[in-house]
Amino acid sequence: MNESASWVSRKVVVVGAGAVGATFAYGLAMSGLADEIVLLDSNRDVAKGQALDLAHGQPFYPPVQIREGGPADYADAQLIVLTAGTKQQPSESRLKLTQRNARIIRDIVGEIARRNSPAILLVVSNPVDVLTYVAWKQAGGPRERVIGSGTVLDSARFRYLLSRHCGVDTHNVHAYILGEHGDSELPAWSMTHIAGVPIEQYCPRCAKCGDWKVAHQKIAEEVRDSAYHIIGYKGATNFAVGLALVRIAGAILRNQHSVLTVSTVLEGEYGLRGVSLGVPCIISQQGVERILPATLRPEEQEALVKSAATLRRILDRLD
Numbered sequence: 001m002n003e004s005a006s007w008v009s010r011k012v013v014v015v016g017a018g019a020v021g022a023t024f025a026y027g028l029a030m031s032g033l034a035d036e037i038v039l040l041d042s043n044r045d046v047a048k049g050q051a052l053d054l055a056h057g058q059p060f061y062p063p064v065q066i067r068e069g070g071p072a073d074y075a076d077a078q079l080i081v082l083t084a085g086t087k088q089q090p091s092e093s094r095l096k097l098t099q100r101n102a103r104i105i106r107d108i109v110g111e112i113a114r115r116n117s118p119a120i121l122l123v124v125s126n127p128v129d130v131l132t133y134v135a136w137k138q139a140g141g142p143r144e145r146v147i148g149s150g151t152v153l154d155s156a157r158f159r160y161l162l163s164r165h166c167g168v169d170t171h172n173v174h175a176y177i178l179g180e181h182g183d184s185e186l187p188a189w190s191m192t193h194i195a196g197v198p199i200e201q202y203c204p205r206c207a208k209c210g211d212w213k214v215a216h217q218k219i220a221e222e223v224r225d226s227a228y229h230i231i232g233y234k235g236a237t238n239f240a241v242g243l244a245l246v247r248i249a250g251a252i253l254r255n256q257h258s259v260l261t262v263s264t265v266l267e268g269e270y271g272l273r274g275v276s277l278g279v280p281c282i283i284s285q286q287g288v289e290r291i292l293p294a295t296l297r298p299e300e301q302e303a304l305v306k307s308a309a310t311l312r313r314i315l316d317r318l319d
Helices: 019-031 044-055 071-076 094-114 128-139 152-166 199-205 212-234 239-253 298-316
Strands: 011-015 036-040 065-068 079-082 120-123 146-148 258-260 263-267 273-278 281-284 287-291
Touching: 011 019, 011 071, 019 036, 019 044, 019 239, 036 044, 036 071, 044 065, 071 094, 079 094, 079 239, 094 120, 094 128, 120 128, 120 239, 128 146, 128 263, 128 273, 128 298, 146 287, 152 199, 152 212, 152 239, 199 212, 239 258, 239 281, 263 287, 273 298
Parallel strands: 011 036, 011 079, 036 065, 079 120, 120 146
Antiparallel strands: 146 263, 258 281, 263 273, 281 287
């Protein structure tokens, strides 16, 4: 068999060349995961500028083609990452903003569908869970091929804060935030452990904790409010989310079968349907290969149901 004939370029199209899209493209270029990175934006000058700036760094990272492109690039992409969206205007309600961004996502996904693209769609635009569901409905294909960044970033924040609190390497902390990427998210303490030791066994034996239940509550609140603090300090978040996207992209492009809390449409899993939110999934070149059926505590399941209801109310009010 001729190996060159079976070779497929790992082409990633990034729609939206703002802070998040450009930071992701930079991280992706540094990672060596992609053979080709194409930037699209409604402002073509911005896309051209970002692509040229990134391309000038090619002597410093693995070989990759970086350029500005157009809708024709959807046709042979392996992964399309949607970061496009508009910012909230003064006095504009969250619902109005969501409706405007939903229209943008529908237009983009409609164009992708018209190009018969085989790509996995990764939605990043906020509110990500709502827009992931909108994108899936517009695409009209299998749910596993349209995913959102979900609570992958929230889970990373959770691991970081637990690591700092417990004095343990972040890589040895396993923890997940589930539900909405937003105010109704929930920490899955029943799934949290350090090197295999459940967190609620680890903390009472640790002299650092003091009142560990109070410490856990403060950590959960800090995870939930992290974005507000960062936006208050510098106006936007981009570095950590860009790295989270590189992690998701790697699981897809390298077929890694990684467990990540992406946002996916539920059809009865966790007792929920008709909504997209963050739950542990196995991510591979198929997108969501499988949703993992974790058994949550009653209070965690109740919180997940409430989170889903919050998202469902927004979806019901969209145009």
